Amino acid sequence: MPRSLQTIDDVIATLEEYIAENEAQQSPLGYFPALYLKVTRQVKKGIAEGFFEDGPRMERLDVLFASRYIHAYDDYKAGTQITQSWLESFQLAENYWPIVLQHLLMGMNAHINLDLGIAAAEVMEGQPIEDLHTDFNRINQILSELVGEVQNELAQIWPRLHWILRKTGRIDDHLVDFSMELARDGAWRFAKSLAESSSADWPVIIAERDTKVAKYGQVIQNPGWLINLALMLIRLGERGTVAEKIRTLDTGTAP
Numbered sequence: 001m002p003r004s005l006q007t008i009d010d011v012i013a014t015l016e017e018y019i020a021e022n023e024a025q026q027s028p029l030g031y032f033p034a035l036y037l038k039v040t041r042q043v044k045k046g047i048a049e050g051f052f053e054d055g056p057r058m059e060r061l062d063v064l065f066a067s068r069y070i071h072a073y074d075d076y077k078a079g080t081q082i083t084q085s086w087l088e089s090f091q092l093a094e095n096y097w098p099i100v101l102q103h104l105l106m107g108m109n110a111h112i113n114l115d116l117g118i119a120a121a122e123v124m125e126g127q128p129i130e131d132l133h134t135d136f137n138r139i140n141q142i143l144s145e146l147v148g149e150v151q152n153e154l155a156q157i158w159p160r161l162h163w164i165l166r167k168t169g170r171i172d173d174h175l176v177d178f179s180m181e182l183a184r185d186g187a188w189r190f191a192k193s194l195a196e197s198s199s200a201d202w203p204v205i206i207a208e209r210d211t212k213v214a215k216y217g218q219v220i221q222n223p224g225w226l227i228n229l230a231l232m233l234i235r236l237g238e239r240g241t242v243a244e245k246i247r248t249l250d251t252g253t254a255p
Contacts, residue, residue, distance in 0.1 A: 002071050008044045008059050011066040015040060018073065019250055023243040028093040029073075030242070031100055032107030034249035040066065042142045052135045057123065061132075065119035069111050084214040085110035092221065099235045100245055105220045112183040113213045117190030118206060129195035133188070140184040 005011055015037040022030025043062050045051075052058040072086040082090075089106035092098050098106075116139075124132050190209055194202055222228065240248065 002067075003074065005063050005067050005070065008040065008047070008062050011040055011063060011070070012037065012044070014066075014070050019246060023246050026242040028098070028100075028103050028242055029090060030246040031103040031249060032069075032089070032111075034246050035104055035107070036066075036069070036111075037250065038146055039142060042146065043139070046138070046142060052138055054135060057132075058135055061119055061123045061135075064122050065111075065116060068115040068119060069107075072110075083110070083114060083210045085114050085210050085217060088214055088217045088221070097232060097235055098221065099238060100249075102220055106217055108183070109213060109217050109220060112187055113190075113216070114206075114210055116183075116187040117194060117209070120187070120191035121194035121202075124191075124195060125199070129192055132191075136188060136191075137184065 003014070005014065015033045018033040019030050019037065022028075022033070040062065043058065047055040047058055069086070072082045073090070075082045076086065076090045089103075089110050092103055092106050120132055120136060121129065194205060197205060238245070
């Protein structure tokens, strides 16, 4: 039976459970919830401080949004069928070679490009979807503000990243794009397409979207031989155990 999530505190408690579980098991499945916990805490803070137009609605959206990841995670662990996008993300944890950034990008791909639009359409079902647009964009603002923090944490895991950051000022276009306009705008268009369709048609629309998102996930996993070679070198240079890397993403402490 899917776990019941009613409040943003329920989401936070579940993410903390996942982090602890995967630290103990030395599983890369703990990287994404460590990142996601930061976002969720910031959303909670934003609600408390009146950052959003409609705080209660934003909490409902947060819970619906997080539930899609949490139920996918629990179903994956139980061997139950899940979306293709999340299946590819979770299966990456079985492979030694993906770097921490790839694990994060795979989770962001499934969650933002598939789940966010669904959650937005669900929370606004029966209401004009445009009423949500301002708060939807403010979620992106929170993601934007966390990019620098995540860069610093990844630099602790892979020390040579300090040099790259000094030279370029950022990690990689993929991380910025996912966190900013590309993922946000694509998710919003998807939310609008669902809102403008009959709920009876949603399963087909979602399945088509899932296929597209999963294909992009394959590019993250296998971006070509030259980039793969560079990623292998990065992976060999990553510092710390899996548990220590999770802790770095969770707390900001170096492994």
